[in-house]
Structures are given as C-alpha cells and as structure tokens.
Amino acid sequence: MQYDLLITNSSILPLASDSTELIPGGYLASIGEDIVAMGPMTELPANAKATTTIDGTGTLTMPGLINTHNHAAMTLFRGLADDLPLMAWLNNHIFPAEAKFVNHEMVYWCSKLASAEMIRSGTTCVADGYFYEDAAAQAFRDTGMRAVAAQAVVDFPAPGVPDPADNIAMVEEFINNWQDKESLITPAIFCHALYTCSPETLQKGKELARKRQVPFFIHLAETEFEVQESIKEHGLTPTRRLYQLDLLDQNTIAVHCVWLNKEDQQLLATTGTKVASCPGSNMKLASGIAPLAELEQQHVVIGLGTDGCASNNNLDLFAEMDLAGKLQKTKKLDPTLLPAPTILRMATSGGAKVLGLDEKIGCLAIGKKADCIILDLKGANLTPFYGANLLPSAATGYDVQTTIINGQVIMRDRKITYFDEMKTMTKVRELAREIKAPT
Amino acid sequence: MQYDLLITNSSILPLASDSTELIPGGYLASIGEDIVAMGPMTELPANAKATTTIDGTGTLTMPGLINTHNHAAMTLFRGLADDLPLMAWLNNHIFPAEAKFVNHEMVYWCSKLASAEMIRSGTTCVADGYFYEDAAAQAFRDTGMRAVAAQAVVDFPAPGVPDPADNIAMVEEFINNWQDKESLITPAIFCHALYTCSPETLQKGKELARKRQVPFFIHLAETEFEVQESIKEHGLTPTRRLYQLDLLDQNTIAVHCVWLNKEDQQLLATTGTKVASCPGSNMKLASGIAPLAELEQQHVVIGLGTDGCASNNNLDLFAEMDLAGKLQKTKKLDPTLLPAPTILRMATSGGAKVLGLDEKIGCLAIGKKADCIILDLKGANLTPFYGANLLPSAATGYDVQTTIINGQVIMRDRKITYFDEMKTMTKVRELAREIKAPT
Numbered sequence A, B: 001m002q003y004d005l006l007i008t009n010s011s012i013l014p015l016a017s018d019s020t021e022l023i024p025g026g027y028l029a030s031i032g033e034d035i036v037a038m039g040p041m042t043e044l045p046a047n048a049k050a051t052t053t054i055d056g057t058g059t060l061t062m063p064g065l066i067n068t069h070n071h072a073a074m075t076l077f078r079g080l081a082d083d084l085p086l087m088a089w090l091n092n093h094i095f096p097a098e099a100k101f102v103n104h105e106m107v108y109w110c111s112k113l114a115s116a117e118m119i120r121s122g123t124t125c126v127a128d129g130y131f132y133e134d135a136a137a138q139a140f141r142d143t144g145m146r147a148v149a150a151q152a153v154v155d156f157p158a159p160g161v162p163d164p165a166d167n168i169a170m171v172e173e174f175i176n177n178w179q180d181k182e183s184l185i186t187p188a189i190f191c192h193a194l195y196t197c198s199p200e201t202l203q204k205g206k207e208l209a210r211k212r213q214v215p216f217f218i219h220l221a222e223t224e225f226e227v228q229e230s231i232k233e234h235g236l237t238p239t240r241r242l243y244q245l246d247l248l249d250q251n252t253i254a255v256h257c258v259w260l261n262k263e264d265q266q267l268l269a270t271t272g273t274k275v276a277s278c279p280g281s282n283m284k285l286a287s288g289i290a291p292l293a294e295l296e297q298q299h300v301v302i303g304l305g306t307d308g309c310a311s312n313n314n315l316d317l318f319a320e321m322d323l324a325g326k327l328q329k330t331k332k333l334d335p336t337l338l339p340a341p342t343i344l345r346m347a348t349s350g351g352a353k354v355l356g357l358d359e360k361i362g363c364l365a366i367g368k369k370a371d372c373i374i375l376d377l378k379g380a381n382l383t384p385f386y387g388a389n390l391l392p393s394a395a396t397g398y399d400v401q402t403t404i405i406n407g408q409v410i411m412r413d414r415k416i417t418y419f420d421e422m423k424t425m426t427k428v429r430e431l432a433r434e435i436k437a438p439t
Helices: A072-077 A086-101 A104-120 A133-143 A164-178 A199-212 A224-234 A238-244 A262-271 A279-284 A292-297 A317-332 A340-354 A388-394 A421-435 B072-077 B086-101 B104-120 B133-143 B164-178 B199-212 B224-234 B238-244 B262-271 B279-284 B292-297 B317-332 B340-354 B388-394 B421-435
Strands: A002-012 A023-031 A034-040 A049-055 A059-063 A065-070 A123-130 A146-153 A185-191 A216-220 A252-256 A274-277 A302-304 A372-376 A400-405 A408-412 B002-012 B023-031 B034-040 B049-055 B059-063 B065-070 B123-130 B146-153 B185-191 B216-220 B252-256 B274-277 B302-304 B372-376 B400-405 B408-412
Touching: A002 A034, A002 A372, A049 A408, A059 A340, A059 A388, A065 A104, A065 A252, A065 A302, A065 A317, A065 A340, A072 A086, A072 A104, A072 A123, A072 A133, A072 A421, A086 A421, A104 A123, A104 A133, A104 A400, A104 A408, A104 A421, A123 A133, A123 A185, A123 A340, A123 A400, A133 A146, A133 A164, A133 A185, A146 A164, A164 A185, A164 A199, A185 A199, A199 A216, A216 A238, A224 A238, A238 A252, A238 A262, A262 A292, A274 A340, A279 A317, A279 B317, A292 A302, A292 A317, A302 A317, A302 A340, A317 A340, A317 A388, A317 B279, A317 B317, A340 A388, B002 B034, B002 B372, B049 B408, B059 B340, B059 B388, B065 B104, B065 B252, B065 B302, B065 B317, B065 B340, B072 B086, B072 B104, B072 B123, B072 B133, B072 B421, B086 B421, B104 B123, B104 B133, B104 B400, B104 B408, B104 B421, B123 B133, B123 B185, B123 B340, B123 B400, B133 B146, B133 B164, B133 B185, B146 B164, B164 B185, B164 B199, B185 B199, B199 B216, B216 B238, B224 B238, B238 B252, B238 B262, B262 B292, B274 B340, B279 B317, B292 B302, B292 B317, B302 B317, B302 B340, B317 B340, B317 B388, B340 B388
Parallel strands: A002 A049, A002 A059, A065 A123, A123 A146, A146 A185, A185 A216, A216 A252, A252 A274, A274 A302, B002 B049, B002 B059, B065 B123, B123 B146, B146 B185, B185 B216, B216 B252, B252 B274, B274 B302
Antiparallel strands: A002 A023, A023 A034, A059 A372, A372 A400, A400 A408, B002 B023, B023 B034, B059 B372, B372 B400, B400 B408
C-alpha cells in the first residue's frame, strides 16, 4: 500500500462524534488531500509505504481546529491599544489605524502572520472577514491555510471600497475570483452588522449569498448597547430584526450572539442559523458572556472563534476552548456545563458545520480531507495524561508540534516548512514601525 | 567587573512600579543570589565579564512570576475527573484518590513535576499548601524553585496526620525543619478552611504562625455555599468569623475570596490581610468571580495563583494573568478594569508582598534576588510587539525560554538543566498508572 503521508504510533482522536475516545497506538494515512486509512497500528497493512512518514510516538493526532471568526489582518493592531472603553478603542485607535494603514499589501502580510500563528497553535481552517479580502485569500492560499474568506461590507467609505454603492458588485467580483478556483479557499460575504449596513444592503448581500451559495456572516448582538439601541430605534432586538429581514437561515453565521433573549435563541434554533462564539474577545472588550449552554440545549450549531487579534491579542483556539468552557461554568455557577467533549466538538466538527464544510473536515475519518494536528503529549503540562478530555483545560497551542492541511505538512516539529515565516514577521514589523516606534 | 551571570541585549522590564516601561537593549547582571547591575547596554562596564553570559537579542527579561496558591502534588490528579458537581468531584474522585495515593514519595515526585511545569511557564516562586509538606519542600529545593511551603492542617485524619490532635505540633516540627535552613524555602502553615478546622485549631495555628513569624494561609469564601452555611450556622460571613477569631492580619493570606460583601472587603483592607486569587480554579469549579476590582480600589494586596492542578488543569500563570484581567472586565462589562500593568503587578510584586518576600523578590532592581525569566519576543504570537502591556493577553508560558532563580539558571533555551525532568515525568506516570490505566 503506497500512501503520500503516514502518521504512525500516535493516539488517534477522531472526534467523529461527541466521544473523546482514543485509538491508542494508531496510524493515519492520506493520499493527496484525503484520509484513506486509519486505525490501530496492528491493522496497518504490512506492505504500507509512504512518501512522508511521521513517527508519532508520544503524540496525539486530532482534527485541526476550526476558527469560525477572525479578521486576520488585524494582527497589525495586536496590543496597539488595550484596556480602553469600547468606543474610545474603536474611534481613537482602531478605526484611524485602519483608515490609514489598511491596504492590499498590509492585508496580505498581516493575514500571513495570522496564518503563522494559527498554524502554530493548531488551527487548520479559518473564517475570515475583512477589507481587501482578495489579499487575505491570497495569503491563506500561500500559507496552505484552509479558509472561508469573506469580503467585508459596510455602508460607509471603507478601505478598498471608497464608494459603498459599489459594495455588492465588489463582493460578486470577489466571489467570481475565488469560487471553485482553489480547493482551500471558499469565498463568502461578511455584512458587518445591522448598525453599519442598511436593510437594503443586508438583503442584497443575502440575496447574492443565496444565489451563489456562499456563507453569509454578520456580527449580531455583541453588546448590550447594540440591543438597547435596536429596541429603542426599531422596537425589535437585533436578532428579531434579522429574522424580519429574512436574513436568518442555515447559511447565515451569526457572530458573537452575546445578548440573546429566549425568543432570539429560538429564532436562531428554528431557522438553523449557525453561531460563531468568540469568548476571548467578548471578555477583553467586556461585551459579556454568550448563552452557549442555552443555545446548546436548543441544538444550535456553535463554533468557536478568536475574533480579530486586536480584540483578543492572540489567535490560539486552545485558549478559546479553555475560556469557553470555564466561562460558561462561571456564568451559571455550574461546573457540569460545556464539558470537554462539547468544547472539543465546538472547535472541530461544530466549526465545520458552522462553515458548511462538514462533509470535508471537522473529524478524522476515511474520506475526509487530511486536516489534522499532532500534539506532543510528553510535556510536563500534559503529564499525567488520563485522556483527551484534558486537552481544553491543559493544552495550549504550543503543544501542537505538526500541522497538516489538505494532506500537506505545513508545520513539522514546530517549524513552518510551507512558507517563509521569518520574512512574514519582518514585513509586519516594518508595517508596525509606521504605526508606533518600537520600544 | 566580574559577574556570575550576565544577560545582554535584552529588553528589561523591571516592574519596580506599576509602570510597564522597558529598558530597550539592556543588560542585567548578578553575583551569587543577587542582582548587582542593570541598565542599557551603553552603560555596561567595558571590562564586564561573566561566568555565564546569555545573549538576550530578541528577548524580554522580566521578574519571575509568583504563584501565590498551589497544591503542587495534585499534578497527579490533573484531568482525573472534570466537569462534575463540586461535591461529586471532591467526594467521589479527589478525596478517595488522596486517601489512597498521597504519601511522602507521591508528594515529592508530583511536586517536582509541578515545579517543572511552573519553571517552564515562568514561575520562579510558589506558595504551596499540602500534606507531607516536608516532601514538597524537598522537591522545591531539589528543583531550584523558591517556595513558601505550608503544611496543611485539617481537623480530621489526613494523609500523613492520622490523628488531628497532632496537627499543630507537627507543623511546629515542620517549621523547625525548614526555617532559616535553605535560602529558597520559607516554611508556613496552611489551615485549610473554617469548615474543616475548629476555631481552636485555627487560633492555635495562627498563634504558632505569630510566634514563629511565618505566613498563615487559609481558604476563604470560595463558594456561595460556604458563605450561606456560615451565616446559617454562625450568623456571620466567613470573613467576619475570621476577624472575630483574630485571624486576620498582614501575615494572613486569604485564598480565593470570591464571595465577599462590602464589609468583608473592608475587613480585609483594614487588617492588611493579603489575598491570593485563583481565577482559573474559580472558573473551572464554577465558584464565581472574585471582586478583584473592588479589592484593588481598597488597596488590598492581591497575588495570583493557579490553585492545585486538578482545580485548573494547568499551572501556567500567564494563563491566570489573561483570565484575571478578562474575567473582571466581563463581570462588570468594563474593559478598563485591571489593565495590563495591574495584572503584571499582581503576578510579580503583588505576589511577593502577599508572601512577605517583597524585600527579596517581585521586581528587577539592584539588591533584589536574581529571580527572572527571559521571554522570546520573536514568536508569531508576540509580533508586532508595541510594548509590555501585550504580555498578559498574548504571551503564554511557552514564550519563556530561560528561567533564573536566585541567580541560578534552572532552564535555558527551554531545557531544564537543574534537575532530571524526564525522570520526574516517568515517576509520575508510574504513579498515575496505579490510579487509572493509560489510554
């Protein structure tokens, strides 16, 4: 049997269901983009050969993590201004920096840097939404990252879109550029929010998404203020407004969903709307705690996201797993909420469903794309290791030693082999120096 | 000028005040246990030589982190049973495992493992409280870890103390064994809680602590249940009870302090009682959110702790820094609370004050002990680096590349050189196999 890639002697964590059972001493093999065989080493065909064999002794192999919300290029603004009131942070720091520094080159290099950080911390698929999304999609392609790349839409002049009247046409052009062109890249549309897009823009955007069968992202109910303003102005919660505008369906991804009342939650559940939850961002920006336990009970499909780097200051989905679980337990004073298997599912197959990619990715199974990460279990922080339920609360991105996307080894033994990470960091440091002198 | 140790070309973060200003391109030098010189490289004496010179190009040197609450040996129970109701977790899993598996050998090896994890993640001083604390103190000494080691006291038969009547005498013997014997080890007493120690035991314990001038640790107001029961039984909050028993003073460290009313907070402030806050543990066990912002306003001295590993599943104080800040912002929906400089202070000089060690450690300054860590700033997760305020939300324990305690290099370039980490992990894995078959 000839494979392209073969991982041997690793504990395999398929996560094909909510079970976190391992195949101890297992193997996983891929040909081209696809997983073609896996199981205990005792079942590895005697004549198995591979172009690349990775000895996985002392490791665990699991599906790559799926980051369902990012503004990747915002790595440039990491730590630029923190601990400020939301409006001061946005109006005095982030928006001016974006107006001045966001361009095609910036988005390309800073999205590449985001890819490097995500690949290092075990993310193999990201949903991104930003300006100059063509440049972001190029960055993801060039770093070997699987991505749902969504061109951002707002109803005011924005980087790359001086006239908002051109918005929807531009998104269509973006979709034309990327749909069915690269196996790693899925184009999408990201209408920023109800308070930045008119109902007409939102409806046109969703119409386009339906016509072209691409995901439709929108920030929803991130802050209490947003909900209060919506009720004041329209007599409706933001979620109810989206419903009335016929924007909720199985291909809409509502991002944040921190402030939902019971009816809002039901609307998301009955329409099959997906949720991208970003606990780290919601904490850093003091937005609040999303009702993930309640949404879970109503079988809403939930994925985890980091949000843009400046809203979090890191892109490590292992940290988001830890936060998501611990935060929900804290909110309700109930340690049984969001147990480890649920959290692991949200970061893998849940994320895949959110992005409509669950036929391809989200678990380790024959026929799925070979998107997987190999964790070093020999570190002090993972000793002893009684089982995979330990991962959300004890593993960090650094425990990832090898990252494989679409059958391609992108990072091996913590060295990114697929692109020049050093050059990427040097480029971003040059851009950063224009914003603020280094200390 | 002849130094023992010299770090060159590193950004020095002294943290001698709440300022997070850096000395870019700096050096730090030690002789024996002490920092003897530091400043910009331009001020390094031309004739400077050192037994060990560390080129710190691309790094940041800061005070080692101080973990103000741990039960180090509980690394053995990491991930043994999670996501359970508190009482089921304790009564069905932790207490039985402790009764069966805690002995001198277990505490020695499992505390050593905790040291390895802490050294790797930048902790240079830990406050520990457990049974067989002699073994823990030996483990800290043998791993080069600075420690306040506190023998645990409960009023029921416990590991190593079959007859609780012997408790206080045993603590006195423990103090005799360690006081002024080793520069790294400070003995102390840890009376577990108001609900596990009688008033007489607590008062005898505190009397001994006063006589021998050692720190007195006690869990306080960790859960809402504890407060409700105390009010039901005694008509007083736990904090008020401690005050009435004359147990609150500048050498008492109250651990957790999640459920404090305004009067409780004032009692801690006016008595100068110190607080060890463990946000990760309070989240995992669903205890709640400590009122750190309010305690800060009242100038209560606060340090951060991980709590025992099983209550957290990791011992990374960088994670606690991130949680402490983000959690407080979330609780009050105010992003300005506990800004990065405050968080960094809690994890360094605040922790030193909590433990009564602030004359020796907690910041980088001439005359202080050389307890410092060198962070690699070249990683994708710390790029770009606009300043040290980024650290709590973007750095993880893994960014620590070198750890120095008391002038001694314990870990260099992520390799622990001071003791045999592999042997330690092997020993703990053997102990773990007795509890649960490996997966």
